[in-house]
Amino acid sequence: MGSELNQLDRFADEPTRQMLRGLIKRKQKYENYARQTFRWQAAAIICAASFCLFIAAKGLGQSGFLSEMLNDSIYLFWILSAAFAYSTAYYFKKKEEKAEGEYHKLRCEIIQKSTDLWPQPEMWKSRETVFKLMKQQYDINLYFESK
Template sequence: MERSIFPESYELDGTTKKVLLKIIEKKEKYDKLKNRHLLVMWFTIFAAFCYFIWLYKHIAIPYSHSFAVMFSVYVQETLNLYILLLIIGAFGYMNVVRQKRDKAEKEFHDLRCEFIDKSKDLFGNSETWNVRHEIYNTIKNTYDINLFHQAK
């Protein structure tokens, strides 16, 4: 992984390499959690939608004459309880993954901003300062990480 990001012609010290690799690691973690959150969110929405359509067709329409009958038919089937618990659990898991995603995004953004602030110290000499632009472009194109500005 280091060879594709840091060709041998670039003379970078170990600290700069480690920080750049850590930024890439945080970005990959954030992307993984973002994709997981989207997957769980769409599963929850789809499952809830299908379940409520099924409830409407099989319980609400046939027994709409009495709420008490509708409720008793709903409670008689234990599968309804399990499906409802599954949807509530998926909603809770979706919120847990969202919190992890937000935390990973904050860690990634903070580390990226700190690197941008300290880039003058990390790329101190003129040789590495000249290749800094090429390294930033490589990271931007490969990992979609903008190290030129602090704005997202």
């Protein structure tokens, strides 16, 4: 991360580089939470599907099925596993939404303040280099505010 931004010494001043580093960190944090959310959602679906398959294999139409289900600990295991995976996915989804908001807010701030960050006309040309680098290296769009 640092080497690409260090080559921006001639294109941006230190406060601007700090903002860009912060933006990259927020994007990585957001992407990490998105991956965790996806993993736990997949785990919840797998647990729920395997529970349904286990019930189907045991025979859904048997008499006394409910009492058997309450007495067998494997059913409780699958139910708790699915509930845990779902609640963890929900937790990471909330974290992901918060991180996305922070990332988007800083990204929009950089876009709005670009005239202040690159004030001179010759520096304004270097702005394009910075924006291209951020797009190519980190997939961060600094051209438009929309997500």
